[in-house]
Amino acid sequence: MGLFEISAPPKGLELQYKELFTTEALNFVAELVLKFESEVEQILRDRQIKKIQLDKECVLPSFLEETKHIRDSDWRVAPLPERLLCRHVDIGDISPTNQELFHKALRSKASGVQVDFDDGHCPTWNNQIIGLYNVQQVVAGKIPDIDIATSPLLMLRPRAWNMMESNMMVNGKQVPGALFDFGLLMYHNAASLHRHKSGPFFYLSKLENHIEARLWEEILTFTEKQLKLPRGTAKVCVLIENILAAFETHEILYELRDHSLGLNCGVFDYSASIIQKFGKWKGFVLPDRQKYVSMNEHFLQQYLALVVQTCHQRACPVTAGMAAGVLPSNNKQKSQEIIENVLKSKRTEVVAGVDGFLVYDLGLVEPALQLLQEPRECVPKLNNQITSSDLLRIPQGGDTMEGLKHNIAVTILFIYAWFQGEGHFVYKGNVEDSATAEISRSQIWQWIRHQVPLETSTSTAAMATTESTPVTIVTVKLVKTLIEAFLLDCHNSDVMYKQDSRRLEAAARVMENIVTSREFLNFITTYLYESNIVKYMQKME
Known part of the structure; x- marks a missing residue:
């Protein structure tokens, strides 16, 4: 048997630790x-x-040619x-x-x-x-x-x-x-x-x-x-x-x-x-996921x-x-x-x-x-x-300012939840977890990467008669501006965030690093778990 080491029990969990981590x-x-x-x-x-x-x-x-015989043959899983x-x-x-x-x-x-x-x-x-x-x-x-x-x-x-x-x-x-x-x-x-x-x-x-x-x-x-x-x-x-x-x-x-x-x-x-x-x-490029x-x-x-x-x-x-x-x-x-x-x-x-x-x-x-x-x-x-x-036909549709703001909020609040030792939270009537955080931060990264234009509220007919309709492009600058606006809104609307502003600010900075990284990070949870700042923030009072 190889040599194993295990961390000491956290304070207050000594009995649970002893029962779980027996030598056997x-x-x-x-x-x-x-x-x-x-x-x-x-x-x-x-x-x-x-x-x-x-x-x-x-x-x-594509479907694998070397396993076609498995797809074509008659077999079933064991009875349940x-x-x-x-x-x-x-x-x-x-x-x-x-x-x-x-x-x-x-x-x-x-x-x-x-x-x-x-x-x-x-x-x-x-x-x-x-x-x-x-x-x-x-x-x-x-x-x-x-x-x-x-x-x-x-x-x-x-x-x-x-x-x-x-x-x-x-x-x-x-x-x-x-x-x-x-x-x-x-x-x-x-x-x-x-x-x-x-x-x-x-x-x-x-x-x-x-x-x-x-x-x-x-x-x-x-x-x-x-x-x-x-x-x-x-x-x-x-x-x-x-x-x-x-x-x-x-x-x-x-x-x-x-x-x-x-x-x-x-x-x-x-x-x-x-x-x-x-x-x-x-x-x-995946369009606004909510729409x-x-x-x-x-x-x-x-x-x-x-x-x-x-x-x-x-x-x-x-x-x-x-x-x-x-x-x-x-x-x-x-x-x-x-x-x-x-x-x-x-x-x-x-x-x-x-x-x-x-x-x-x-x-x-x-x-x-x-x-x-x-x-x-x-x-x-x-x-x-x-x-x-x-399977690979990406849906038609654009990206919206509302969708961008929502993705920013979900990503920041998921990281904030992790700073508190929580894996999910409720936002606007829905539970959000790492699955929704993944699609949210992924879309922001992708929209920045491809300089995606956002849909406007202007109708198609109106746009046809307007030669200089302004188009908003998703850029790092725009995302940073929306991050600051979100932080300000949280600070003004929720006492909890106001009292815990350092953690929320840190969550926003981590989120900013993730969505502006040159290479796509495979999993947000892996990044957070291995990040020293997360361990530090979880210890904050």
């Missing part, structure tokens, strides 16, 4: 790391090589356990650090709870310990009125490959965050979840191809063997939230066929990945159809993304409007063939369940030929 548990994580870290490192290198090839050769992705056969509505973005909300979600009527160590979670050392401990307490049956055999399923979501865990070292190197989270969740909880026929079940995020899925299959198989669990006990739902992964949906399921519980679609991570991979190309990027657009319709067809052909469920609306506690009319808007947008996905989706607000669970019990308006056509150009 840490040896198990270290064993996972020693066996698989070289493959994780190779995946990250392969991602870099692929990006360089895309930038240099300008060759668009009974509790996964009717998983309609999961509650998303539930960081187990928020004990009150976590427990409340597990007492709801939802099918499952996305126990999130990724997009909706900020992985400070405190948060990792509290979150892992809270999961362990639930699984051990120590929380009143929560029985894992009957409560919503724990859909555990470890960090993705891009994140490291700086508080544990094996042979002098930080361990992959995914292996740290997955290893401890499995070690402490898998046997009990299996005994109660309730898991362990996982969401796996940010995979880019079937080779990465193959690595997870190896990890799952090895872990089951080490923990003396039957093969196929763990089941995983892969989030198809990367444009490259969309071309390998069958292959990803095939690699994980003994452990798969289906695929999931997510609009904003998926859209951000298009900028991540093709953002330097002018033909891939022009929705499931009604062709590239997203076809992406959803592809995932639906893949899952139904392979006999596993497909789930759609999260409804981010937050219901106000004291305005029934506004709440009803939000519910109706959510049901309208999700009905489109249900008609397209999804078997379920996620919501954030617990008040949306029952309306969502009712929607999924409605008769389907049509049966989706299987084997519809979806082409590479379908």
